[in-house]
Amino acid sequence: MLGRLLGCFLSKKIMSEHLLGHMSSFVAVREEDQAGILAFFRQKNLKKRDNHLEEGQICKYHYFIVKGCLRLFFINEKGVEQTTYFASESWWLTDYLAFQSQQTTPFYIQAVENTQVSAIDWHSQERLLAQYPYLERYFRLVYQRACGAAQLRIKYLYEFSPGRALLPFQHALSRVCATHSPVSDGLLSEIYPRIPERNQKEKTILNQFNFCKRTSVHLCCNQTKSHNG
Amino acid sequence: MLGRLLGCFLSKKIMSEHLLGHMSSFVAVREEDQAGILAFFRQKNLKKRDNHLEEGQICKYHYFIVKGCLRLFFINEKGVEQTTYFASESWWLTDYLAFQSQQTTPFYIQAVENTQVSAIDWHSQERLLAQYPYLERYFRLVYQRACGAAQLRIKYLYEFSPGRALLPFQHALSRVCATHSPVSDGLLSEIYPRIPERNQKEKTILNQFNFCKRTSVHLCCNQTKSHNG
Numbered sequence: 001m002l003g004r005l006l007g008c009f010l011s012k013k014i015m016s017e018h019l020l021g022h023m024s025s026f027v028a029v030r031e032e033d034q035a036g037i038l039a040f041f042r043q044k045n046l047k048k049r050d051n052h053l054e055e056g057q058i059c060k061y062h063y064f065i066v067k068g069c070l071r072l073f074f075i076n077e078k079g080v081e082q083t084t085y086f087a088s089e090s091w092w093l094t095d096y097l098a099f100q101s102q103q104t105t106p107f108y109i110q111a112v113e114n115t116q117v118s119a120i121d122w123h124s125q126e127r128l129l130a131q132y133p134y135l136e137r138y139f140r141l142v143y144q145r146a147c148g149a150a151q152l153r154i155k156y157l158y159e160f161s162p163g164r165a166l167l168p169f170q171h172a173l174s175r176v177c178a179t180h181s182p183v184s185d186g187l188l189s190e191i192y193p194r195i196p197e198r199n200q201k202e203k204t205i206l207n208q209f210n211f212c213k214r215t216s217v218h219l220c221c222n223q224t225k226s227h228n229g
Numbered sequence: 230m231l232g233r234l235l236g237c238f239l240s241k242k243i244m245s246e247h248l249l250g251h252m253s254s255f256v257a258v259r260e261e262d263q264a265g266i267l268a269f270f271r272q273k274n275l276k277k278r279d280n281h282l283e284e285g286q287i288c289k290y291h292y293f294i295v296k297g298c299l300r301l302f303f304i305n306e307k308g309v310e311q312t313t314y315f316a317s318e319s320w321w322l323t324d325y326l327a328f329q330s331q332q333t334t335p336f337y338i339q340a341v342e343n344t345q346v347s348a349i350d351w352h353s354q355e356r357l358l359a360q361y362p363y364l365e366r367y368f369r370l371v372y373q374r375a376c377g378a379a380q381l382r383i384k385y386l387y388e389f390s391p392g393r394a395l396l397p398f399q400h401a402l403s404r405v406c407a408t409h410s411p412v413s414d415g416l417l418s419e420i421y422p423r424i425p426e427r428n429q430k431e432k433t434i435l436n437q438f439n440f441c442k443r444t445s446v447h448l449c450c451n452q453t454k455s456h457n458g
Contacts, residue, residue: 072380074384074387074388076387076388077388082384082387082388084380084383084384084387085380085383095377095380096373096374096376096377096380097374097377097378097380097381098377099377100373100374100377106384107380107384129366129369133362133363133365133366134362136362136365136366136369137358137362137365139369139373140358140365140366140368140369140372143369143372143373143375143376144325144329144368144372145325145326145329146372146376146379147325147372147375147376147379148324148325148326148327148328148329149326150375150376150379150380150382150383151301151313151314151324151325151326151336151379152326153379153383154313154314154379154382154383154386155303155311155313155335155336157383157386157387158303158305158311158313158386159303159305159306159311
């Protein structure tokens with residue numbers, strides 16, 4: 001069991017290459033800088049359903065997802081988990097205000113499935129950027145795209161129900177549905193009851209999730225690139 | 230009337246100083262670079278209630294608000310304007326995905342009151358950053374904070390009604406309410422009917438807006454700095 005668990009994790013070399021590859025798709029990373037850049041990151045294996053940030057904690061890490069999926073959620077007044085964001089391969093995730101100010105967070109970050117990340121803490125990120133200032137451009141471009149994606153998410157939240165507003169993450173959701181029913185049960189129950197009867201279009205889309213959950217078939221498995229990845 | 234209108238606009242010199250001052254609060258801007266940096270920007274006076282971006286247009290400009298207030302909205306299926314964002318002094322605003330890709334936008338940007346901005350188009354922004362790469366850090370930090378603010382907004386939208394979720398903008402809203410009733414009538418009617426009867430706390434807060442509108446008294450006029458400013 002442990003062997004199988006470890007077997008599904010990528011080697012640190014592959015994880016590092018994934019991060020450098022992503023950086024190189026935005027800026028020219030000098031070969032002689034690569035080892036120095038990677039030294040600022042910790043390659044971590046996050047176990048499915050473990051929380052790696054909890055409400056009230058200092059937000060230490062900025063995660064780059066190499067393989068797997070993280071979700072950002074908070075616990076509402078009724079004590080119910082409310083997922084606001086999914087991050088899958090080649091996305092970055094943290095609570096940006098708490099990370100920047102190194103203060104406590106109102107959010108949780110949880111691995112939806114066994115997930116491999118390159119993690120960098122705030123001080124290391126600052127030192128990384130001081131040492132390799134051309135990476136400022138990399139993060140600026142990643143954030144610029146993330147800001148745009150957030151504007152669209154907010155538009156969806158005004159336009160549709162909370163359930164439908166999670167649909168930009170359907171490629172992440174569908175994978176969860178297909179392969180991790182114990183988790184997807186929770187996630188689906190979080191999303192499904194919110195679909196108003198009157199909105200048949202939304203109901204149809206969410207029924208697809210249910211179908212994909214039952215049949216273990218990926219929905220939109222050819223979904224294109226991530227919002228910020 | 231025209232004289233009064235022009236009189237309320239700031240001189241180009243003051244507008245330029247405001248932008249440079251904001252940049253200098255994040256990065257050290259070299260004195261010898263200042264004129265070169267400013268040459269990439271156009272100082273613009275935007276008239277109250279004019280749209281400076283409309284659905285279906287290419288998103289040309291990234292606006293830095295020197296004085297005044299812009300709002301980002303879209304028109305929903307019912308033909309009703311839906312405001313998703315306000316940007317006041319020292320905030321930046323554009324549709325980031327459309328700006329980055331230089332494609333058409335689903336949004337509108339409108340001046341809520343007579344507004345002075347430093348505007349930069351996409352090509353100029355790219356050339357500015359190529360010529361002064363240390364400004365990548367400035368934009369990275371602005372975006373980083375904007376990403377965090379967006380995460381909180383999305384949390385509010387899941388947690389509260391759409392009306393309450395606009396409350397992080399209360400300093401902008403209150404100024405509109407106090408001084409621009411023709412606009413605030415529209416904005417309030419957009420927000421007010423959404424408050425559910427059961428949520429007395431939200432109703433009370435929105436009643437404050439109504440009160441401030443009636444009495445022309447600023448609500449939270451000492452509100453501190455903006456999300457991304």
